[in-house]
Amino acid sequence: MHVTNDIRYIGVDDHQIDLFEGLYPVPDGISYNSYVILDEKIAVMDAVDTHFGAAWLDSLRAVLDGRTPDYLIVHHMEPDHSASIALFMDAYPEAVIVASAKAFPMMKAFFGNEYAERRMIVKEGDVLSLGRHRLSFIAAPMVHWPEVIMTYDQLDQVLFSADGFGKFGALDTEDEWACEARRYYFGIVGKYGAQVQSVLKKTSALELRAICPLHGPVLKEEQLTEALRLYDLWSSYQPESKGVLIAHASVYGNTRAAAEELARLLEEKGEKVVLQDLNRCDIAEAVEDAFRYDRVVLAAATYNADVFPPMRQFITWLTERGYRNRTIGLIENGSWAPMAAKVMNGLLQSCKDITLLEPVVTVRSALNDESRQALAALAEALL
Amino acid sequence: MKYVCEVCGWVYDEEQGYPEAGIAPGTKFEDLPEDFECPLCGVGKDQFSEE
Secondary structure, three states: OEOOOOEEEOOEEEOOOOEEOOOEEOOOOEEEOOEEEEOOOEEEEOOOOHHHHHHHHHHHHHHHOOOOOOEEEOOOOOHHHHOOHHHHHHHOOOOEEEEOOOHHHHHHHHHOOOOOOOEEEOOOOOEEEOOOOEEEEEEOOOOOOOOOEEEEEOOOOEEEOOOOOOOOEOOOOOOOHHHHHHHHHHHHHHHHHHHHHHHHHHHOOOOOOEEEOOOOOOEEHHHHHHHHHHHHHHHOOOOOEEEEEEEEEOOOOHHHHHHHHHHHHHHHOOOOEEEEEOOOOOHHHHHHHHHHEEEEEEEEEEEOOEEOHHHHHHHHHHHHOOOEEEEEEEEEEOOOOOOHHHHHHHHHHHOEEEEEOOOOEEEOOOOOHHHHHHHHHHHHHHO | OEEEEOOOOOEEEOOOOEHHHOEOOOOOHHHOOOOOEOOOOOOEHHHEEEO
């Protein structure tokens, strides 16, 4: 596949994987992207996962048409991109690895080799000329690992963005970019909003015709503009849409019934509502909804004088990712000593710029007139 | 004074300095070079806060 006349795609689709990073379900698989820039010198951008090294080298050989690559530029050291480095370096003994200073100790730690005699260490602002293509390097620490660099091809105006702008889903599946890019962003990069903002500031000065991430499609034209808009929004922790996520963790179904009742009340008022059953859903879907919408209601049962574990886990996912700048309502359930709201409130204390709504709704075992009235008051407060 | 990297938790202690990077003991955080980076995760001075 041609990205531009000189830039070719040689990545692979993985449909075997069930959990990405051991955590994220990927029913449509994922792609490990790799690119080649053909010039007087040839640069290969990143390797692929260990299971696809041979297929990747076959694609590379087909593009090279008898030539040999000069550089392997390593933007990121997670093994889904770096595990085939050794295969490449053995196949092309003249090639040199180009990466940040922090990448090489990681190479040693993961794979036992840091290529001391075959490497070029680059930092922010360094330029590597392939002939007509001049590549400038952009440091992108903690987007989302410390060694990450991005590369800008000045001739074709293409940004190689490492895991930034990546998404779940193999390239042979058709879907809207934002949906799985959002789940990927908030799951994997979400904690590092300030670091993404630093990179966006640097790239805003560049003319961009394409962004080539390490997962998901190459972004061009309207899709590129939309991706930049969303990344700016996401990384500054601004809500993307008006709406209410109601995330519930119910033991017998009564907390769920309260969540559904609240959803009905809000929908009657014309609000967009999304319900997530934390006991069963992919938690990363609930997390992306929590960041996507401007309001969230957490509904949970009391359990062992604490909050029901799926809710505790959900709030941990949010606070780990710097959750902030949202309005939150709480619904608790407890049959003899309701504790869930107190615990949820405590867990949320580390979040900045959170508005906690009154009233906190307490359900005693099952909804009754009193708790229905409290739900109606919470619905009003959410409007 | 101590300053902590908000990203990874590494601590810059003015009393200790950071001799590994040529920063002498007693160097104030504000006197660290503008391009000073967290030695663990690489983010800049703007992402440190007082401990």
